[in-house]
Amino acid sequence: MKTLVVAEHVRGQLRPISLELITAAKSLGGPVELAVIGADPASFADALNVEGVDEILTVKVDRDEFESDVYQQVVEHLIAERSPRVVLLGFTVNSMGYAPALAAKLGTGFASDVFALRDEGGQLVAERSFYGAKVNGEIDFPGHERVIALVRATAWPPAEGAGSATMTDVAVETTASRTRHTNWVEVQAGDVDITTCDFLLSVGRGIGDKENLEQFEELADSMGAVISSSRPLVDAGWMPSARQVGQSGKTVKPKVYLALGISGAVQHLAGMKTSGTIIAVNTDPEAAIFNVAHYGAVADLFEVAEELEKLY
Ligand SMILES: Cc1cc2nc3c(=O)[nH]c(=O)nc-3n(C[C@H](O)[C@H](O)[C@H](O)COP(=O)(O)OP(=O)(O)OC[C@H]3O[C@@H](n4cnc5c(N)ncnc54)[C@H](O)[C@@H]3O)c2cc1C
DSSP states (O other): OOEEEEOOEETTEEOTHHHHHHHHHHTTTOOEEEEEEESSGGGGHHHHOBTTOOEEEEEEOSOSSOOHHHHHHHHHHHHHHHOOSEEEEESSHHHHTTHHHHHHHHTOEEEEEEOEEEEETTEEEEEEEETTTTEEEEEEOTTOSOEEEEEOTTSSOOOOSBOOOEEEEEOOOOOOOSOOOOOOOOOSTTOOOGGGOSEEEEEOGGGOSGGGHHHHHHHHHHHTOEEEEOHHHHHTTSSOGGGBBSTTSBOOOOSEEEEESOOOOHHHHTTTTTOSEEEEEESOTTOTHHHHOSEEEESOHHHHHHHHHHHO
């Protein structure tokens, strides 16, 4: 299936989803064309020239940063010019700003938050969750010759290996944008992006009290981990929202996810179940977190923390 991938970048950095989209596109059998849009799109070409990409389309626009209606016009132009069967974008705030509108305008099939895709006899089938991630379902697109799909971050591994894509500059006339990016609001000083961490120590309501948080922050520090949490701790104002893992928080995929006192509600699992190694500590042997954990201890988290403190 001919697939057009739209790369994402922010402040001069390629977003990891761009390479994950390439892996997803490759799984559909190709050819794979990749569009990169920006003031200096060629600066991303080397990083995007990985195995499996047939052609990189660089589209120069007079915007350094993402603008929803500029991207919409460019992607609409590329769809008309290139006729891809499938268009893959990240399931990100940026794409959500214009891809549904584009799908409605062009009358294409559409699916968001997709974590699996396959070509079934020439028809695209996508998988996503429904009802607050309680069930997974398959979507097909009868009657649609084209589908725009927004892909969940971390659902596919990033593409790698040197590529041999051809480079093509594509000129697209865009009308004046109705919006203009003006500035960035920095995250709270000292805060980190938990989606890029290798080792997360995640705490849940099992820690009992806000006063106990400090102990786990110190433990995370000494273990070389970054602290994250389930939602109730954020709702209670104990943790900043940037540290929340789950459906309404961040989707993370660290090498190690250590869950202390987290029950494993579907909304939490939606954000961490693809982590490399999941270790869970919970006093309840029936806790759902054990269904996704590679290692589990039915134990009091404070006792486990005490033992870990002796080691680190
Ligand atoms: C629309 C929607 C979106 C949501 N989004 C998110 C989200 O993004 N992220 C998220 O996390 N949740 C989310 N939730 C909430 C979710 O449903 C759960 O309520 C939440 O994940 C529970 O958090 P928890 O596991 O910390 O708490 P609990 O479910 O209360 O679990 C606490 C666990 O700690 C264990 N425990 C208690 N004491 C100890 C001890 N001393 N030692 C060891 N274990 C102990 C208990 O056995 C229990 O399993 C969402 C809900 C909705 C409806």
